[in-house]
Amino acid sequence: MLRKIAAAALGIGLLASPAAAQVELGSGFSATGTVIGTTDYVFRNISQTRSRPAIQGSVELSHEIGLYVGAFASNVTFPNTNARQEVDGIVGYRRTIDSFTFDISGVYYGYPGYTAQPGQYEIAFAEAILKLKYELDPVTFVGTAAWSPDYFGSSGNSVWLEAGIDWKTPVLDAVLSGRIGYQWIDNNARFGAPDYLAYSIYLTVPIRYGFSVGGGFYGTDISQSQCGGLKVCDNRFIAFASWTF
Template sequence: MLKRLAALALGLGLISAPAAAQVDLGAGFTITGSAIGTTDYVFRNISQTRNRPAAQGSVELSHETGLYVGAFASTATFVGTDARQEVDLIAGYRRTISSFTFDISGIGYTYPGYDRQTGQQELSFMEAMLKLKYELDPVTFVGTAAYSPNFFGRSGDGYWLEGGVDVKLPVLDIVLSGRVGYQWIERNARFGAPDYFAYSAYATIPIAYGFSASAGYYGTDISQRECGGLKICDGRFIASLTWTF
């Protein structure tokens, strides 16, 4: 039961943040980063913090060739485990050709400090991810495909497909976004939830000095019964404040 409850707590996609400004380091290198405070941290619309606030940060070092490395960190709270943080390590290649951008990456999701007990599964896993973006001002179309050979909780092959659209309004540069996605999991019993549909709609507004605010609704089609009686799969409103550099 503990491993089921722990697995249910994981469901990239992260709360979407606006693109960060770039700091030029010379020799073709730039660095970007962000700090985020959010009322809940959801991964593919399942709460990672048991419906509680989270503090997050990210950093990326990129080169003009398109190669980049980065990291993302967040507080996390999984039921029945001592895991209290998540650190993701990322490496990839990103290229823009006219209005089209593709991004191929490998991501390692890790949980430093997690001490696996008898009957529990390892939480860390790897994913290969492809992101596509097409800009047709003021509309941007986005898509994501991800594959893990051994998904969270050692639940076997995991596949994620997501599509969406961002629309930039002429008022205050507000961006309205919508996403729909589907998660397939080979060993649903070990993961602790069925394959599921995820959806979200949110708005992002720039403020000043690198700050922006975001708010929206995130949901799945997983019932509380299918979620082990927990509310971490329920639909929820989430607000966040992001500072980028």
């Protein structure tokens, strides 16, 4: 049974939102937040909601020296479990030098209310993440590396590597983004899916007052039979709307 839920469950959403506006709080502190409505919640291109809509929210408190703390929440639906929400805690350090930005963080992916039944494993886990960004207007190059000592479902060591590009188009300041990544998992049998390739292309269009809309294509090279017979690993189109404050 865990093979069926493991392929569906992982943490923070992939959906892109525009650069966050910040509320200055004084003494070097600032805050920002985002609310997203999406037709599907995917993480590393695997659905967390069994191809159903999700409402998500995130907040971040940062200081001008680069330190920040944040949180993310979303509804989830994992087969054969009572997990219905995800709440993540984030702490990190971000610094920009000229056109280059690096971001080192630790994330704890929590699922309040989840109770492991006989034969199930703990689904909460933690990751260390490094994000790099280089801006060469109108193009931004991005990269992510993530490592967990004990991934979802107690599936052991995992490594995620991703590279991508964002192009700010001359039309409506829309951003066209492409991503390609690869996920390695130590215990594939317990995780419920093989190591896999993930790829996506999506468009984000800012409107005004912090609102944006967008959508795109998200896929993996995992077949349905390799995903426990579920459709959560299938290729899919997703639409989303966000408000940043």
